[in-house]
Amino acid sequence: MAAGALMISFLSLVLSDATPIDTQLQNLQHQVKSLNNVLNDVIKEFVDLRQKHEDLENKFHDVSAELKHVRKEQDRMGRRMNRNLGGLSEERSAFSQRSGTGNPGLKGEKGDTGLAGPKGEAGIAGPKGDTGIAGPKGDAGLAGPKGDAGIAGPKGDAGLAGLKGDAGTPGPQGTSGSKGQKGHAGLKGEPGVNVVQHQIAFHAELGDDMVQILDDQHINMQDDIFTIGGGYDRNTGVFVSPVDGVYLFSVTVLVNRHGHVEVELKRNGDTILDLYAEAVDENESGSNMVLVHLHANDKVWVQVHDRYYDPSSMIDNHFTTFTGFLLYA
Missing domain, CATH: 1.20.5 (Single alpha-helices involved in coiled-coils or other helix-helix interfaces)
Structure with a gap:
């Protein structure tokens, strides 16, 4: 209350x-x-x-x-x-037998019910029962007055950096600046290379069909269709670079049907290019090219691979070529 x-x-x-x-x-x-x-x-x-x-x-x-x-x-x-x-x-039964008493008489009639006895005292209270089911939730009370603002907490740690945003639209072009002063003359450069003096190129074909192929056999392109600047020897099929520079070489090999062969382009004994040609029902060719830096007097030639070839294959003469030229010295 x-x-x-x-x-x-x-x-x-x-x-x-x-x-x-x-x-x-x-x-x-x-x-x-x-x-x-x-x-x-x-x-x-x-x-x-x-x-x-x-x-x-x-x-x-x-x-x-x-x-x-x-x-x-x-x-x-x-x-x-x-x-x-x-x-x-x-x-009592034994006494009755000794005294000669007769048998018990018939059972008498039931007597009237007696008066009810006084009411008994109240029993002891039993143990406490189980807790009942909770009642429904009451209505919310009235909101209390707004409390004073609390003290500001410490500054939290910086969050992770967000994703980079999309690039904005380009702004308008600014006005041209004023023309700067003329700079000092630069140092004199080194003498340039006379490109005309270093024009080097060649293109050669296999002179005769090549049969009975052997391991590491040189493929001598004896027909030099075109050559300028020197460097290619048709007798050996070896190109000797006249000057230092970057050269481009291209090799094409044609084998007759039912034959296959792999050839290599060598520089001073090291392989710098591989190509493979395999013919099944008709003649087939394989081609490849490479850019390589050569020093003066480096040697480049074409030869058969030491394992991957069929000795009975025949390399055609007119469609097997070796080409090279200097890009720049």
Whole structure:
């Protein structure tokens, strides 16, 4: 009841428009303090009731134990009485036989029901029952006044960098700057290379068909269709570079049908290019090219691979070529 009265007073204070805010806050604090006191009293009474309930449960257990003991004594005395009555009946029968008494008479009629006895005392209260189902949630109370702003917390760690945004649209072209001053003349450069003096190129074909192929056999392109600047020897099929520079070489090999061969382009004994030609039902060719830096007097030639070929294959003369030229010195 006290809590209900305090709640009504609390609502009247909140809903009042005439009372100043400071006064309302003081009244609210007083009412909250009073509610806390009432709540403490209720909690104290609940604790006392709970203690009394525990005391009653202990007494109930004690009385139950005493009652069980009494019932056991009653059962024991009943059994003893039955034994005594049995013995008395046997003595009565023996006495009747000695005294010559006759047989018992017929059973008499049932007598009237006796008066009801006085009402017994109330039994001991049983143990506490299980907790009932929780009731439905009550309506939300009125919102309290807004509290003061708390102290600002420490600054948090910086988050991860976001994804890079899309590039923006190009801005308008700026105005042209003023013309700068003329710079100083640069140093004199080194003498240039006379390209005309280093025009080197050749193109050669296989003079005769090549049969009975052997391991690492040179393929001598004896027909030099075109050559300029020197360097290619038609007698050996070897190109010797006249000057340092970057050269381009191209090799093409044609084999007759049912044959296959792999050839290599060698520079000073090292392989710088491979190509493979295999003919099944008709003649087939294979071609490849390479860019390579050569020093002066480096040697370049074409030869058969040491393993990947058919000795019975025939390399055609007119369609097997070796070409090379200097790109720049």
